[in-house]
Amino acid sequence: MATLSEIAARAGVSVSVASRVLNGDPTVRTRPETRERVLQAARDLDYSANYAGRALRLARSKALALVVPNPSNPLFADLLAGASDASGECDYTLLVGHSQHFTEGSDVIRRLVREGRVDGFVLQRTDDLTDQALENLVANDARIVLVASRTPRRRGSVILDDVAGARLATEHLLSLGHRRVGLIGGVEASDIARRREQGYVVALRDAGLRRRETWVRRLGYAPEVAAEAATSIMSEPSGPTALVVANVNGAIGALTALRQTGVEVPGDVSVVAIHDQWMAAHTWPPLTTVKMAFYDVGYRAVRLLIDQLAGAPADDIVVGDPPPRLVLRASTAPPP
């Protein structure tokens, strides 16, 4: 691995000139031929700047971490792609982290930043990461942007227009003629879950309807949990004819539970989910969803983080463009 001084020697210049040329330092004025000699030497020796040397000198690593509860969730494919593209454009390296158990996870995170391996984080909170734990992280000098989650003390976040998404899902059901629409939502503690419920409520209200507590469950997004919620709602004496499920993975679980309990979809009950992923086309029936622009969340979160590293103030963004889009498949139909 060639070093800078080898390049300099080969080009017959000092290391400082070599450094400035290779970094495209705009304030430097070198003779074109000197410049060319340096460039040529770098090419000849296939030079890459040593990362540790640079990081040590500059006291920043030019690396960012994207930390999500479970990177193998297909939903994150888009988020990752967006974050990755943005990082690349800004010449940052993106590391993907994971934190099954967040209490332990946060320590890994803390280390990552304290040791200087990364300059900042894009983090998706899990519902069990308390505001306090988050504050501790931030207090620890961590530059951080939250995605698909927020904290009361706003300090950088990018979320989707969950209200619009849930509203669109609900309106779709309403337009099909449903009047008894239930909600399988996220946990109450979640800001995002509350926003989705709000969209649901707004759509109902605009149709002259009201939320009915017996048709609402707030247990979370895990497939098994949503499955339980679906079974429970449908066993109500007079249950809904349609269900908004606040997350596509939950909806997949719900579909299975409904079938197992002999409830036909969409014959007996229609189901629409928020968020889209490839599996939704392979459930039975294929699942109608509201696709949200997760790519853009990843992209903008990284840009925001980099801006903040450069001194910009923390900002809280709601990505409303492109807007949520209905992906019509076969799990919704007019009421029986």
Added chain:
Amino acid sequence: MATLSEIAARAGVSVSVASRVLNGDPTVRTRPETRERVLQAARDLDYSANYAGRALRLARSKALALVVPNPSNPLFADLLAGASDASGECDYTLLVGHSQHFTEGSDVIRRLVREGRVDGFVLQRTDDLTDQALENLVANDARIVLVASRTPRRRGSVILDDVAGARLATEHLLSLGHRRVGLIGGVEASDIARRREQGYVVALRDAGLRRRETWVRRLGYAPEVAAEAATSIMSEPSGPTALVVANVNGAIGALTALRQTGVEVPGDVSVVAIHDQWMAAHTWPPLTTVKMAFYDVGYRAVRLLIDQLAGAPADDIVVGDPPPRLVLRASTAPPP
């Protein structure tokens, strides 16, 4: 962020003593009280060793990259967990990389190692990464271990017992009474796909049967592609009564295609897939699979890589323990 010299000053010792105590250098012999003073100072100042300084000095980063075609594939959850556990145990940081387009991807990889950001890679080849491209990577000083893929010039790999897995899947079908068993396999260029086909052939042979080319497709693991293969096989004049699908994601696609063409599973045809993932329990019918120990692949790959970094010779491992295990769900039944 406290530095080593701050710790040393606070403890009233030199940096070298502080360094050695903090690193648990076994050759150092310090007075217990000196030692304790250093430890206390580190606690007081909440010290973490700066990563760049250490990496520069030691010329290694103590970081590893796990690079897979698409980290959001649920199949990789186990692989990641295993790799992550092994890294943690050895005090390495694990970075997850991704490479949608490998030709570009390999450049990212090259940079990662050339810049010294990571000491080595655990890499899953995509089928379109040529042996030559791989050699280039390795030639570039990259310490690398392949997972779920290999290269003719063996230089470190960990794979599953694909032969046993495919054999188990096929035998399950055979034991149900099927005599006409087809295969939806991977692409021919893939070593792993060949091994799975071999398991299939061995099981057939042991039952006195022979592979029949009209019942075999070798198009790859993508859901759409396997879907096409399924439709095509079942439209053969006298088609099989059972199908081994060499990958669970492909099987999910196949199930959808079969249903769309009016083929009943398992009524008309049984389906068993290799590998397991949560979604398999949520297809219709729930998919019978052969679960393979992907966790162990991740775990052993990282250990192997770390051993190699320490000078051990490259090794090629087949993980046969725990053995493949049949997960019986509802997509298989006796032939019609």
Added chain:
DNA sequence: TTGAAAGCGCTAACAG
């Protein structure tokens, strides 16, 4: 237009 030199934080060889 170019070069010399300091120093980022750390480890380890060597000296006391």
Added chain:
DNA sequence: CTGTTAGCGCTTTCAA
């Protein structure tokens, strides 16, 4: 048992 010191590769101020 502990301290001094060189130097990893890089950027940048300052001087020429």
